[in-house]
Amino acid sequence: MPAPLPPSxxxxxxxxxxxxxxxxxxxxxxxxxxxxxxxxxxxxxKGGVENANGRLRRWLPRNTNLDDLSAxxxxxxxxxxNHTPRKCLGFKTPAEVFAKVLHFKCESTCRLSPA
Numbered sequence: 215m216p217a218p219l220p221p222s223x224x225x226x227x228x229x230x231x232x233x234x235x236x237x238x239x240x241x242x243x244x245x246x247x248x249x250x251x252x253x254x255x256x257x258x259x260k261g262g263v264e265n266a267n268g269r270l271r272r273w274l275p276r277n278t279n280l281d282d283l284s285a286x287x288x289x290x291x292x293x294x295x296n297h298t299p300r301k302c303l304g305f306k307t308p309a310e311v312f313a314k315v316l317h318f319k320c321e322s323t324c325r326l327s328p329a
Contacts, residue, residue: 230251
């Protein structure tokens with residue numbers, strides 16, 4: 215399992231106003247993250263959030279009860295999400311781009327095993 219993201223790189227999270235984020239305050243308690251909500255009627259703030267939600271719906275359909283998923287299942291979905299190439303990243307994965315930002319002395323890449 216990859217190491218947790220260093221606290222200096224996980225300071226804030228912006229989400230939309232969906233009920234799935236009702237417990238957003240627990241992120242501050244458990245991870246030290248400040249959470250923000252997009253303003254109503256401000257679509258320019260929601261583009262990235264809506265895009266991420268749409269991508270996550272591939273593995274988490276609407277009305278999925280996250281309490282029914284194991285930590286391993288959630289971790290697997292996060293790996294799938296972070297290892298899916300994006301056109302806006304020159305068809306690199308977010309994990310590839312992010313790894314270059316971190317500049318670790320010794321990097322390891324988590325590769326998904328074939329399904």
